Amino acid sequence: MLLDREAEPAPVRAVHLGLGGFHRAHQAWYTAADPEWGIAAYTFRSTELPAALTAQGGMYSLLVRGADDPVRTVGSLSRAHAGAEADQWLADLAAPEVAVVTLTATEAAYRVPPPGRDSAISRLVAGLRARFRASAAPITLVPCDNVPDNGAVLRSVLREAAADGDAAFAAWLEAGVLVVSTVVDRITPATTPADVRVVHELSGIRDAVPVVTEPYAEWLLAGDFPGGRPRWERAGARLVDSVDDYQRRKLWLLNGAHSLLAYAGPGRGRGTVREAMDDPVLAGLVESWWDTAARHLPLPAAELDEYRAALRRRFAAPGVEHRLRQIAVDGSQKIPARVLPVLHRERGAGRLPEAAVVVLAAWIAHFRGGDVHDPRSADLVPAARSGARAVLAALDADLASDDELIAAIDAEVPGTAGDELSGVRAGGPPPATPWQVVATDCRGCPASLA
Ligand SMILES: NC(=O)c1ccc[n+]([C@@H]2O[C@H](COP(=O)([O-])OP(=O)(O)OC[C@H]3O[C@@H](n4cnc5c(N)ncnc54)[C@H](O)[C@@H]3O)[C@@H](O)[C@H]2O)c1
Ligand SMILES: O=P(O)(O)OC[C@@H](O)[C@@H](O)[C@H](O)[C@H](O)CO
Numbered sequence: 001m002l003l004d005r006e007a008e009p010a011p012v013r014a015v016h017l018g019l020g021g022f023h024r025a026h027q028a029w030y031t032a033a034d035p036e037w038g039i040a041a042y043t044f045r046s047t048e049l050p051a052a053l054t055a056q057g058g059m060y061s062l063l064v065r066g067a068d069d070p071v072r073t074v075g076s077l078s079r080a081h082a083g084a085e086a087d088q089w090l091a092d093l094a095a096p097e098v099a100v101v102t103l104t105a106t107e108a109a110y111r112v113p114p115p116g117r118d119s120a121i122s123r124l125v126a127g128l129r130a131r132f133r134a135s136a137a138p139i140t141l142v143p144c145d146n147v148p149d150n151g152a153v154l155r156s157v158l159r160e161a162a163a164d165g166d167a168a169f170a171a172w173l174e175a176g177v178l179v180v181s182t183v184v185d186r187i188t189p190a191t192t193p194a195d196v197r198v199v200h201e202l203s204g205i206r207d208a209v210p211v212v213t214e215p216y217a218e219w220l221l222a223g224d225f226p227g228g229r230p231r232w233e234r235a236g237a238r239l240v241d242s243v244d245d246y247q248r249r250k251l252w253l254l255n256g257a258h259s260l261l262a263y264a265g266p267g268r269g270r271g272t273v274r275e276a277m278d279d280p281v282l283a284g285l286v287e288s289w290w291d292t293a294a295r296h297l298p299l300p301a302a303e304l305d306e307y308r309a310a311l312r313r314r315f316a317a318p319g320v321e322h323r324l325r326q327i328a329v330d331g332s333q334k335i336p337a338r339v340l341p342v343l344h345r346e347r348g349a350g351r352l353p354e355a356a357v358v359v360l361a362a363w364i365a366h367f368r369g370g371d372v373h374d375p376r377s378a379d380l381v382p383a384a385r386s387g388a389r390a391v392l393a394a395l396d397a398d399l400a401s402d403d404e405l406i407a408a409i410d411a412e413v414p415g416t417a418g419d420e421l422s423g424v425r426a427g428g429p430p431p432a433t434p435w436q437v438v439a440t441d442c443r444g445c446p447a448s449l450a
Helices: 021-025 029-032 046-057 086-094 120-134 148-160 167-176 193-203 244-265 273-277 282-293 301-316 324-330 331-339 341-347 354-368 377-386 388-393 403-412 421-425
Strands: 011-015 038-042 061-063 073-076 077-081 100-103 139-143 177-179 183-187 211-213 219-220
Touching: 011 029, 011 086, 011 388, 021 029, 021 046, 021 061, 021 211, 029 073, 029 324, 038 086, 038 301, 046 077, 061 193, 073 193, 077 086, 077 324, 086 120, 086 273, 100 120, 120 148, 120 183, 139 148, 139 183, 148 167, 148 177, 148 183, 167 177, 167 193, 183 244, 244 273, 244 301, 244 324, 244 331, 244 341, 244 354, 273 282, 273 324, 282 341, 282 354, 331 341, 331 354, 341 354, 354 377, 354 403, 388 403
Parallel strands: 011 038, 011 100, 038 077, 061 211, 100 139, 139 177
Antiparallel strands: 061 073, 183 219
């Protein structure tokens, strides 16, 4: 059976930039709960995905691993476009009936582009300028990337990117463009050919571009929607006064653990989050990281325990094969949000947290090992050859001047500390099982994981 629409798609009242797996597992799935809202979704570059979706009438299958009825069909994408369709993009952003723009553009996109450079931000500015000229109806932007204070960051980047002396546009940008802050959560790995086959086996549907995700989904939003919005709360989204504590909880506990596993896991022969959590040493490090980060989260202990228990289940869930290589991409954009804020607080309290030391050592080993995908690889790969101080100097001057921390990280990087457990590891809680139990080839591991 091929996917196609039986009825007309909903009118386009929302636009998305960064059409990929996560948008379809999350925002488009939430929007499907309100049939009065349709989305026009744009990739950044890909032409294949919008072509495949258009051939299916914008419909796609969501394979929710672990759910009773695992294959759902989602129809909220009224149109799918390639990023190169600039005229359509400008027309959609200018349309007065469009009231919401969601964005998933990766962490790296949240910066002011050099003049003339095509980027998510330059496209947003061009679209908003078109709206200012055409209708100037207010519009709300909804950043959905794992960026701390994503609303405030997007607002400030847009303000700077749009500063070209047009005072009327600048004034409208302040008054007519609202930017909400969000916490977004639903583990959504890249789709594989095996997923395409599974969707067909389970449902009989031949979908060229399904999405695989987990049953869990969270969306917290803080901000205003003067032009209206889909009734996302029908699918469980929550409008809150502030997302700050929840943003930190998610970035530190979930994403911080992901980054730890992404860099420490491959050296222990683990390729996915589930495989890594099956390794008692890595699972013990994750617990140690959670103990450390939880100290700095002003949320009730019972709530944090429940969150951790859910993360253990989610990370170990069969079928959601989240590849560590995918998570390891762009570490320079992620480590400062996921690990360094906790490390700062710990050092302020005079502690040297072992899991933070290990993740930084493993990240340095990752830079030394090749296969690096990072917008800052030109400076960080050579820095990693020099050691922890040079890497941290590129990210955080305070931490780079912390001699005790630098020595601990350098001692963990392979080739500098031999196979013995480092002082950091020896001083921490005992691992869940003896180190020697896991007989993997640990070339490239931090010393305490070897
Ligand atoms: N996958 C998840 O589990 C998950 C969960 C929470 C948040 N997110 C956020 O969503 C983002 C996208 O994840 P995904 O799984 O959909 O990835 P994906 O690779 O499936 O899609 C990424 C989309 O972003 C676009 N993009 C990539 N680089 C860009 C750039 N520099 N500027 C503008 N657009 C760009 C791509 O063209 C593509 O349309 C992540 O970077 C993350 O911030 C993902
Ligand atoms: O999507 P990224 O690249 O920001 O980070 C990789 C994962 O940590 C991330 O996708 C999580 O799975 C997600 O944030 C869960 O909601």
